[in-house]
Amino acid sequence: MNDAPLFAIYGANGHTGRLVAAELLSRDQSIVLAGRDAAALEATAGELGSPGRVRTLVAPLDDPAALRELAESATVLVHCAGPYARTGEPVAAAAAAAGCHYVDHAVEPHHVRYMFASLQAEAERTGAVMIPQMSFYGGLADLLAAAVTEGMAGVDRVTVGYAVTGWRMTPGALRTAELLIGEIDRVTFADGAQHVGPVEIRNTVFPFPPPVGPRTMIAPFPSGEVVTIPRHVPARAVESQLTASTFEEEQVFTSQDADAAARARTEFTVAVQATAPGGGGRTGHVRGRDIWWVGALASVEAAVRLAAGEGPAKPGVLGAAEAFPATPFLRLLEGLGAFTLTV
Structure with a gap:
C-alpha cells in the first residue's frame, strides 16, 4: 500500500x-x-x-x-x-x-x-x-447523546427525536424503508437490556425546541443508535422517534428520481432528551438542512x-x-x- x-x-x-x-x-x-x-x-x-x-x-x-x-x-x-x-x-x-x-x-x-x-x-x-x-441517522444521535449526558451522575432514559421535513428518498433508502416498515422482530433497549422481538408501534409527543415545538411522533423508530448509545451511556432505556408527518408528506415515497438540488432541501432537527433517575435531566439538539450531505x-x-x-x-x-x-466532533x-x- x-x-x-x-x-x-x-x-x-x-x-x-x-x-x-x-x-x-x-x-x-x-x-x-x-x-x-x-x-x-x-x-x-x-x-x-x-x-x-x-x-x-x-x-x-x-x-x-x-x-x-x-x-x-x-x-x-x-x-x-x-x-x-x-x-x-x-x-x-x-x-x-x-x-x-x-x-x-x-x-x-x-x-x-x-x-x-x-x-x-x-x-x-x-x-x-x-x-x-x-x-445522519444513527451517528449524529450517538454523538449527541454522549455530549448531552457527559457529566450526568445517572441516566434513566435517553430519547432521540428526529424532526425531518422534505425528505426525498433515494432508491436504496426506499428499499430500506420498506424493509424496516415490514420488520416484525425489532431491536429495542429497555430495562437495561437489549431485546429482539415484536413491539407495538405507537404515537407519542416529543418536545422539540422552538421553532419546531412539540410534535406527534412514531415510536419506536428503528435506527441503530439503540444499539450504540447503551455502549457508552448507562441508561435504563433508549428509544428513537420520528415525526409522524415525515411519512405523510406526498413526495417521501415517490421521489427516487429527484435531482440533487431537490434532495438537498430536507430540513431537520435531531434532539436528545436524557432524564435522570430522580427527575430532571438534560437536552441538546442539532438543526440544519440536507440530511444526505x-x-x-x-x-x-x-x-x-x-x-x-x-x-x-x-x-x-x-x-x-x-x-x-463527541462534543469536539x-x-x-x-x-x-x-x-x-x-x-
Whole structure:
C-alpha cells in the first residue's frame, strides 16, 4: 500500500456515494469507486473529473475475492450502498478480514447489531476500526447523546427525536424503508437490556425546541443508535422517534428520481432528551438542512481521521461516540456548516 491513503467508496454510483466522493476529492484525496456495474462506475468517474485521483473497481456483493481485493487496496472503505440488511455483511466482513478501516451509512439496527456481535474479534485481530452508521441517522444521535449526558451522575432514559421535513428518498433508502416498515422482530433497549422481538408501534409527543415545538411522533423508530448509545451511556432505556408527518408528506415515497438540488432541501432537527433517575435531566439538539450531505460529511470526517491515525487508540467495532470525542466532533461538523449545535 502506498504512503498516501486511498479511500474506497462502495456504492459510489448512488446519491450518498457521489457526495462522499466529491467531498474526498475536494480535500485532494485519492479514491476508488466500487460497485457491481462497470459502465456506471466509469460514468461516475468521468463526471467527477480528477482522473489522476479516481479509479474504479468492479466488486459485486456475491464476489468475495473482488470485495477482498477492494478492501486490501484501501486505507478506509466507506460503504454507501443500502439496504445494509442485504449489503452490509459481505462488504463489512471483507474489510474486517483485510484490516481495512470501515465506515458506513446504515440505519438498520440489525446490521449494527451484527457488526458488534460478529466482526468485533476479527477487527481487533486485523487492526481495523469499524464504525457503523456514521451518518445522519444513527451517528449524529450517538454523538449527541454522549455530549448531552457527559457529566450526568445517572441516566434513566435517553430519547432521540428526529424532526425531518422534505425528505426525498433515494432508491436504496426506499428499499430500506420498506424493509424496516415490514420488520416484525425489532431491536429495542429497555430495562437495561437489549431485546429482539415484536413491539407495538405507537404515537407519542416529543418536545422539540422552538421553532419546531412539540410534535406527534412514531415510536419506536428503528435506527441503530439503540444499539450504540447503551455502549457508552448507562441508561435504563433508549428509544428513537420520528415525526409522524415525515411519512405523510406526498413526495417521501415517490421521489427516487429527484435531482440533487431537490434532495438537498430536507430540513431537520435531531434532539436528545436524557432524564435522570430522580427527575430532571438534560437536552441538546442539532438543526440544519440536507440530511444526505450532512451524513456524507460525517462519514468523510471519520474516514479522513482514521486514515491519518487520529481515530481511537484500539481497533474494533465502535459507535461514533466511542471512536471520537463527541462534543469536539460535533463542533467540527458545525464549523463546516453541517448544522447548528445546542448542548
